[in-house]
Amino acid sequence: MSFEGNVQRLEEIVAALEHDELPLDRALALFDEGVACLREAAAELARVESAVEVLRENASGVLRTTEFRG
Amino acid sequence: VATLTSATRDILEGSFPYVWVHGEVVGFKEHRSGHWYFTLKDADAQLRCVSWASERRAMLVAPDDGMAVVVRGQLTVYPARGDLQFRVLALQGVGDGLWRKAFEETRARLERDGLLAPQRKRGLPLFPRCVAVVTSTDGAALHDVVAVVRRRCPGTRVVAVPATVQGETATASIRRALARVARWGEADVVIVGRGGGGREDLWAFNDEGVARAIADMPMPVISAVGHEIDVTLCDLVADARAPTPSAAAEAAVPVLSDLVRRVRNEGTALTDAIAARLALARDRAGRARAGAERAARRLLERRAMVLRGVGGRLHALSPLATMARGFAVVTDREGRAIVRAASVSAGDELRLNFRDGAVVARAERIERGAAPADGAE
Numbered sequence: 030m031s032f033e034g035n036v037q038r039l040e041e042i043v044a045a046l047e048h049d050e051l052p053l054d055r056a057l058a059l060f061d062e063g064v065a066c067l068r069e070a071a072a073e074l075a076r077v078e079s080a081v082e083v084l085r086e087n088a089s090g091v092l093r094t095t096e097f098r099g
Numbered sequence: 100v101a102t103l104t105s106a107t108r109d110i111l112e113g114s115f116p117y118v119w120v121h122g123e124v125v126g127f128k129e130h131r132s133g134h135w136y137f138t139l140k141d142a143d144a145q146l147r148c149v150s151w152a153s154e155r156r157a158m159l160v161a162p163d164d165g166m167a168v169v170v171r172g173q174l175t176v177y178p179a180r181g182d183l184q185f186r187v188l189a190l191q192g193v194g195d196g197l198w199r200k201a202f203e204e205t206r207a208r209l210e211r212d213g214l215l216a217p218q219r220k221r222g223l224p225l226f227p228r229c230v231a232v233v234t235s236t237d238g239a240a241l242h243d244v245v246a247v248v249r250r251r252c253p254g255t256r257v258v259a260v261p262a263t264v265q266g267e268t269a270t271a272s273i274r275r276a277l278a279r280v281a282r283w284g285e286a287d288v289v290i291v292g293r294g295g296g297g298r299e300d301l302w303a304f305n306d307e308g309v310a311r312a313i314a315d316m317p318m319p320v321i322s323a324v325g326h327e328i329d330v331t332l333c334d335l336v337a338d339a340r341a342p343t344p345s346a347a348a349e350a351a352v353p354v355l356s357d358l359v360r361r362v363r364n365e366g367t368a369l370t371d372a373i374a375a376r377l378a379l380a381r382d383r384a385g386r387a388r389a390g391a392e393r394a395a396r397r398l399l400e401r402r403a404m405v406l407r408g409v410g411g412r413l414h415a416l417s418p419l420a421t422m423a424r425g426f427a428v429v430t431d432r433e434g435r436a437i438v439r440a441a442s443v444s445a446g447d448e449l450r451l452n453f454r455d456g457a458v459v460a461r462a463e464r465i466e467r468g469a470a471p472a473d474g475a476e
Binding site: 046 | 283359
């Protein structure tokens, strides 16, 4: 799932846990799902900085990126 | 007549190089063939002009009467009429009259096709993995975008897509670059723009083809043309508009620390919520247990009460209680109870059992008949 999807789902889960009268087993299942979303979102945030790239097309129309040396 | 007019034409064409003439357009007519006929005038004089459709590439929009223009061309004679005539090869508006007209016409076409509708605008991604930047790799625009992305959200991939943004080749170049980004497909958001420059350099971003290419992009596009005053057609078609490439980059990527905080807060909220839910469950379980215990205690008490009642009655029936009142149980040597006088013979050994012990006795004689009312003491 995308970062946005994970954060959005997480928010839904928190809202459901906070406001809905869920049966305990359902609440625990949601919590597990929330932890998974949280883990994925946090992993996305830990992306490392990369070099600027430039998109070029070769003679046969193949697109490829190379490091940009401005 | 022909000889004279031809000679005049040759002299005129030979004596005047291509010149620029400034005037106001009047009597504009477009012929079915596409040729334009109009008169250029100022306060004191008039000049008949013609623009052949075949010679007119760069002038897409017809001027209206009253517009101030500058035309470039050649002074000649039209022999069939013997008129002085100016052959127009290029035409530019003075001020923004002509430019504005071209802009409005294109805008109306885009609007008619629904490309300017607000509901067409896509939201920008919260946290894009990859930002494509369609711009010149020489200008400051790319540098500015990279600087802002590095500062706000260093993990974002920035991919430059080189395009010429000024001059004759700009429109084709920008369209080609956009097509590449679309075909490549890895960008989550595209910034199209240039670093700055005068209004005359904006025209590529007012090109209908470029505007339509932006509208066709499969991912959101931020237009960053770098002109505060003029809105370009690209600005109108794009999903978001930024005054500068730096501002476009700020719109494209979030501040990482804000997102980190937000995710962390969600995490805290999640654990708090489940903790509250568990506390509630524990509370309920505790209450249920207390209830069960109370019920069990009540049950036990009731049983105990019943037992006490039964015990009382049993006690009343017990021979021990009778013995306590002064009776003794008579048994034979083997401990069998003797309840009738007839089962005893004189000389038999009898045991008289009291509460605190037994007395061994021997039967002297047997008397038949009812026992005395007050027992055998």
